[in-house]
Amino acid sequence: MPPDGLAAPQARPATARVFFALWPPAAIVEQLADIARSAASQLGGKATRPESIHLTLAFLGEVAESRLPLLARTAASVRAAPFELQIDTLGYWSHNHLLWAGCSAAPSELPGLAAALQQQLAAAGFVVADAGRPFAPHLSLLRKIPVAHPPKILPPIVPLAWSCTGFVLVRSQLSASGPEYKILAEFPLVP
Template sequence: MSESKRLFFALEIPGDIQQHIVRWRAEQFPVEAGRPIAAANLHITLAFLGDVSEEKQRVLAAQASRIAQPGFQLRLDDAGHWPRSRVVWLGPRQAPRGLLQLANLLRAQAARSGCAQSPQPFHPHVTLLRNAQHRVALPPPGFGWTFPVDAFVLYESLFEQGRTRYKPVDRWLLK
């Protein structure tokens, strides 16, 4: 039997925007606010799959490849703190319809394949800080980054040498 992999579908954040975000984050949040996520690991999860067998991965990838929808512009201009999950996040004030449509479809396909989906409403976000257990002063409005989204990615979550790394394993264009 083949080994399972921890997988999730997500949107990439372009490299230059990842760099802008981490510079802004360093200015906005004191070091004690939480553990910063590495620039290269910043992403927006669309559907979390959990531990997936090779066979199930093939089925999910085949379904993903049949998704036909256009790309969209994404603006990240909102931030918040979820004390329960101890996460400080960045996200869109107004999620583009295309993003919600894509996430709903991937989440429904995942659920049908037996990947349990969180009952919480989907709130697209980029996790900026983890272990944010104390009250955090949120940045004043006025920040924001906009970029085109023309693809979505299947990532594998790896834990290597004490670090988490998200490795892209598949990529599909939106067009």
């Protein structure tokens, strides 16, 4: 014990800000980035960097680095069949000035995968930060659209077919230029 009789402060364990996501293949990323750049030129706002385009399945936030191996083992235990996504619609959320791409009709396997993942994570003692909200599958394309220019009518997009065969665990590190993402582990979709 220190001479003043006070206990030494406990060092906080190192943490990682993490989430699980579907990560689109390069061809889909390129097409979505084109849509984002076009929308930014029309609406203003900030287009999502191509290397950051993803569909979040579960956001955990800060997790002790010592628990990352358990987190990866837990995700590896999730069983879900591969599925096809048709990215065919744009949406706008006025509460956060965000333009997103998504499916007009998501296949049942997508919310099923998110639910199975969240269930396994909870059983292993992990807290999913967004578990209390309904799952809203989307790929963020444009942020910070000026309030004076909210889109009234969104243009149609050519449907993009995406074969989803796996999901990833991603570490997010915040920086002045925005979040930097690093894929920590990949998990195949296996029925």
